[in-house]
Amino acid sequence: MTTEELVGRVRELEGDLLELVSQLIAIDSQIPPYGDERAIVGFLQSYFAEHGLGSGTVLAKDPVRPNLVLRMEGDPSGPTLGLCGHVDTKPVGAAADQWRTDPFSVTHVDGMLYGLGTSDMKAAVAAMIIAARAGRDVGAFTGGSLELVLVADEEAGATYGAQWLAPQLRHLDACLIGEPSGWERDWQGLHLVSRGxxxxxxxxxxxxxxxxxxxxxxxxxxxxxxxxxxxxxxxxxxxxxxxxxxxxxxxxxxxxxxxxxxxxxxxxxxxxxxxxxxxxxxxxxxxxxxxxxxxxxxxxxxxxxxxxxxxxEPGLTWIDPSEVAADAAVVQAAQAGCTIALESPPPLSFFPGTTDAPWFTAQGIPTIPSLGPGILTYCHGPNEAVSVRSVKEAAAVYAHTAAAFFAGARDVDGAEC
The missing domain is CATH 3.30.70.360 (Alpha-Beta Plaits)
Incomplete structure (x- = not known):
C-alpha cells in the first residue's frame, strides 16, 4: 500500500460518503423520549454487510439503546485502534419552527449540509466508515486491527453508551473520537483535553x-x-x-x-x-x-x-475531564494523518465541551477527545450544518491516521513499513 493509493481510494468513495451522511441524517435517533438508536444501528449493520465488512456486534445495557462495534482484523499481534462516534442526537425540541430545512433530510446549500446530527456527529461517523472501507480496499490497515465503535447515549450522559461499553473494550490500544473540532472554523484544533x-x-x-x-x-x-x-x-x-x-x-x-x-x-x-x-x-x-x-x-x-x-443531578453528578499526552502514539499518528489530509495538522488545543473520552481513558486507553468535521457552534440548535469539504477531509484524516498508527507500530517493532 502506498499513500497515493489510499488518497485515491478515499477520493473515489466521496460520492458514497455524502450518500451515507444523507442516509444517517434521515434516520431519527434523537435521545428518548423522542427516539432511540435501534433503527440507525440496524441500518449500519445492513450497510456493513452490504459492503463486505461483516455486520458488527451489538452490545447493549438496554436493548432499546444499542451500541455497535465492528472489528476489522488485521495483524493480531499488532495494536488495535478505535474510531469512536455517537449515533444519537439532541432533540429538535422547541426550536422546530426555527429550522429553515427539514432536520431529517440533508439539504445542500452553498457547500454546506444541513440536518440534525450533521456536525454532531453523523458526518464523522460516515467518514469513519468510509475510511475503514478505503483502508480495507488498499490494504492500509494490515499492521493491526481497526474497530469502529459507534455508541448510544452520548447526548444524555453515556449511561447506556460509552460509560457502560468502555470497560468491555480494554483491548483497545488507542481511541479517536470524531467530535467536531472547530468552534469558529473547521479543524480549529487537535484536542488533547475535553472538559468534564x-x-x-x-x-x-x-x-x-x-x-x-x-x-x-x-x-x-x-x-x-x-x-x-x-x-x-x-x-x-x-x-x-x-x-x-x-x-x-x-x-x-x-x-x-x-x-x-x-x-x-x-x-x-x-x-x-x-x-x-x-x-x-x-x-x-x-x-x-x-x-x-x-x-x-x-x-x-x-x-x-x-x-x-x-x-x-442524578446521572450527571460528575463526568471526568479527559486528557491525552501530546507524545502519545495516537496523537502522533493523527498529526501525520492530518498532514496528508489537510496539508498541516491543526494546533494542539482543548475541546470546550464534554465527550465520551473519559470513559475510555478510565480504562487506560489513550483517547483523542475531539478530531472531527464540523463546528461546535452549529450543534444543539436549529439549522445544524457541516461543510461538504470538511466531511470529505474527515474521511481522509481517519484513513491516514489509522494507516500512520499501524505503520508506527511496525516501526517500533523494527519491521519494515
Whole structure:
C-alpha cells in the first residue's frame, strides 16, 4: 500500500460518503423520549454487510439503546485502534419552527449540509466508515486491527453508551473520537483535553403566604433570592483547580440553565431552584467542587440570610475531564494523518465541551477527545450544518491516521513499513 493509493481510494468513495451522511441524517435517533438508536444501528449493520465488512456486534445495557462495534482484523499481534462516534442526537425540541430545512433530510446549500446530527456527529461517523472501507480496499490497515465503535447515549450522559461499553473494550490500544473540532472554523484544533461536566441544582427557601400581606408581614420571596444568587454566582463563586497544560484552559460555570419557582399569582414563592453546570478541567473533583459551592452558599447565608441547599443531578453528578499526552502514539499518528489530509495538522488545543473520552481513558486507553468535521457552534440548535469539504477531509484524516498508527507500530517493532 502506498499513500497515493489510499488518497485515491478515499477520493473515489466521496460520492458514497455524502450518500451515507444523507442516509444517517434521515434516520431519527434523537435521545428518548423522542427516539432511540435501534433503527440507525440496524441500518449500519445492513450497510456493513452490504459492503463486505461483516455486520458488527451489538452490545447493549438496554436493548432499546444499542451500541455497535465492528472489528476489522488485521495483524493480531499488532495494536488495535478505535474510531469512536455517537449515533444519537439532541432533540429538535422547541426550536422546530426555527429550522429553515427539514432536520431529517440533508439539504445542500452553498457547500454546506444541513440536518440534525450533521456536525454532531453523523458526518464523522460516515467518514469513519468510509475510511475503514478505503483502508480495507488498499490494504492500509494490515499492521493491526481497526474497530469502529459507534455508541448510544452520548447526548444524555453515556449511561447506556460509552460509560457502560468502555470497560468491555480494554483491548483497545488507542481511541479517536470524531467530535467536531472547530468552534469558529473547521479543524480549529487537535484536542488533547475535553472538559468534564457536573450538573446540580440550588434550591432556595422563602416564605409562602398570601401575597397581599407582603407590606404587613415580613416574607422572603424565594424567586428574588434565587435571582440574586444567580446574578452573584458568576462573579463571586471561585472554583479550586490546578494549573493546566494550556494556559487558557479553565473551568466554566453556566448559571441558570434551568429555573423553577413560584406557585401562582397571589402567592409569595416559598421555594425556587436553578440548575447549573460546571465544565471541569483535569485535576478537579466532585468533592472539591461541592466544597467550593457550599462554601459560597454559606457565605451568602452569613451575608444576607439566604437559605439555599445544593443537590447534584442524578446521572450527571460528575463526568471526568479527559486528557491525552501530546507524545502519545495516537496523537502522533493523527498529526501525520492530518498532514496528508489537510496539508498541516491543526494546533494542539482543548475541546470546550464534554465527550465520551473519559470513559475510555478510565480504562487506560489513550483517547483523542475531539478530531472531527464540523463546528461546535452549529450543534444543539436549529439549522445544524457541516461543510461538504470538511466531511470529505474527515474521511481522509481517519484513513491516514489509522494507516500512520499501524505503520508506527511496525516501526517500533523494527519491521519494515
Amino acid at each position: 461536566l457536573s450538573c446540580f441544582r440550588i434550591r432556595v427557601a422563602g416564605t409562602q403566604r398570601h401575597s397581599s400581606l407582603s407590606d404587613r408581614l415580613p416574607s422572603t420571596n424565594a424567586c428574588l433570592e434565587m435571582a440574586r444568587l444567580m446574578t452573584e454566582m458568576g462573579e463571586e463563586l471561585s472554583l479550586t483547580y490546578p494549573g493546566q497544560v494550556f494556559a487558557d484552559l479553565r473551568p466554566t460555570v453556566n448559571t441558570g440553565v434551568l429555573v423553577d419557582g413560584g406557585v401562582s399569582f397571589g402567592v409569595v414563592p416559598g421555594e425556587a431552584s436553578f440548575g447549573c453546570e460546571v465544565r471541569a478541567v483535569p485535576g478537579m473533583s466532585v468533592e472539591q467542587l461541592a466544597a467550593d459551592v457550599r462554601g459560597w452558599l454559606d457565605k451568602a447565608h452569613a451575608d444576607w440570610g439566604v437559605e439555599a441547599t445544593l443537590t447534584f
